[in-house]
Amino acid sequence: MAIKITTLTENLVYKRGLLAEHGLSLFIETGTKKILFDTGQSDVFLKNAGKMGVKIDEIDLVIISHGHYDHTGGLSTFLKINSKAKVFLKKEALQEKLDRTNNNIGLICDPQLLENRVEFVTGITEVDKGLFIVPDIPVYNSEDTHFKKFNDDFMDELYLAIALDGELSIITGCSHRGITNIMKSAGEHFNLPLNLVLGGFHTKDCTESQFSYIIDYLSYNTPKSIGVCHCTGIERYSALNKHFGNKVFYSYVGSIFEI
DSSP, rough: OOEEEEEOSSSSSSTOOOOOOOOOEEEEEEEEEEEEEEOOSEEEEEHHHHHOHHHOGGGGGESSSSOOOHHHTTTTHHHHHHHHHEEEOOGGGGGGOOOOOOBBOOOOHHHHHHTTTTEOOOOOOEETTTTTOOOOOOOGGGGOOOOOGTOOTTOOOOOHHHHHEEEEEEEESOOOHHHHHHHHHHHHOOOEEEEEEEEOOOTTTTOHHHHHHHHHHHHHHHHOOEEEGGGOOOOHHHHHHHHHHHGEEEBBBEEEEEO
């Protein structure tokens, strides 16, 4: 069974007729389920879905990686169009989030639209055969964490793990708790060789020391494919590509690939 992943919202676009914004939204088709992983910061995901033939009203469930505006801002739009999908998130994602100048950067959604639509994730949850939401990301090494700018330890963060054909793929939103910590967490839980790691690595503004640690970790724990986007940063994508060659790809708006 192949799983198809389409990037609906991301920071970069190279295809005519599609839109980009600072945010992330991925459409995942398993053959039995249609899943939306994050909703970007606006209705851009919906506009791009229409251009790419993705029917939002047919989506079975939404997974929210964490409670920031650039991953949840399209949620109200989604819930107005889709009347059946449950929204899977951690309870902490609903808590207020402020930046250092007290601007709200938290979850944006009409509370009435969320009534009877939310499933709080408290443990590893299988939402389709071999597809698991993993809500716990231990910080094995604090070198790869991205907290200080936000005054937040991101206990609301979760990731998606896909066990398929004896291999594991990981999908993450922003990796605030660290992509290496996410990878180690997945290894502890599933004990499978890594096929794909995809998502935002939050390396755009990280220190050289942090980035070197991530490079070293990936050198010893190299997936078959490394897909980056959003908060990874285009310069860091270039550096990853230099280290790992064609194992690395950028998942810009309109990208479609299978695992």
